[in-house]
Amino acid sequence: MRFIVLAALVVAACSSPATQQQAAPPAQGANLNPPAEMSHGEAPVGVATTKPDRAADAPARTKARHHRIRMTAVAVRHEVSPDVWYDAWTFDSVVPGPVLRATVGDTVEFTLINGANMPHSMDFHAAEIAPNRAYRNVMPKDSVQFTFVPRVPGVFMYHCGTAPVAAHIANGMYGALIIDPAAPRPAAQEFVLVQSEFYMGAGQGKDSLRALDWQKLLGASPDYVTFNGVASRYATHPIEVKAHAPIRLYMVNAGPNRFSAFHVVGAIFDAVFVDAFGSPLRGVQTYNVPVGGGAIFELKLAEPGQYPFVSHAFADATKGAVGVFQAVPAK
């Protein structure tokens, strides 16, 4: 009897007007899903059993001292996120363009062929050269050739420099060039990450193809922020690494607008090399890679597990600047 009275009091309390007010439904648009188990910009995190369609692996250092590099500027449809297609302008049909690698003192002989229907050009941040000679506009079906000898080690952006530069970069014309020091760095698991943004208008025609929204670009308000051209690519397909073993990340921020507050969740960078600075920064949690800049990060992961890497500017991580390292036991 006593139990029944108590239960009746509880029911009465739960249905009182005050309690009903507290239990009012949350504001429209509130996220009712339980939070993710770890901070990673809310991207779906997959397992490392399926490889990404574009590996982040750095190309191997070669002993060649003369590099003949030829690229073609061409427009392609680029899938920024599943079923989100963008009318991209590219070097060699990929966004970002191919990763290049040379050593200080090498000769880089470069040719750009314009296979597109508008002028394009090439600007290597690793080169010291007169831009009006080397970085000039190339008309459709024409080409330009120039040679340079990189003097400064680091990881450098390259990009189309044709006006309006913001549009040519936002549309996909950028990439990374690694310049090794003369004495090779110690062996490590090496990866290249190029951060960049996409600003999209409404979809048109086949595949609901998107093109650049100039006002969004001027407002620095991208729809997607990506590593290696695809939103959350390495979150849905994590990059497998060995725990406890050295990792080296060559990171370029192509922008065109957003800084990258680069951070690996669960790790502290042992060293951050900024271009040819004589001494690296040691023991760094987050490092800001400027637009048009690069940095080399060295770290080890302390135990097997999943370690998200993000731009810690979390609006950008939520828009796709996120990936995951899947650390497995070293054999």
Ligand SMILES: [Cu+2]
């Ligand atoms: Cu261009």
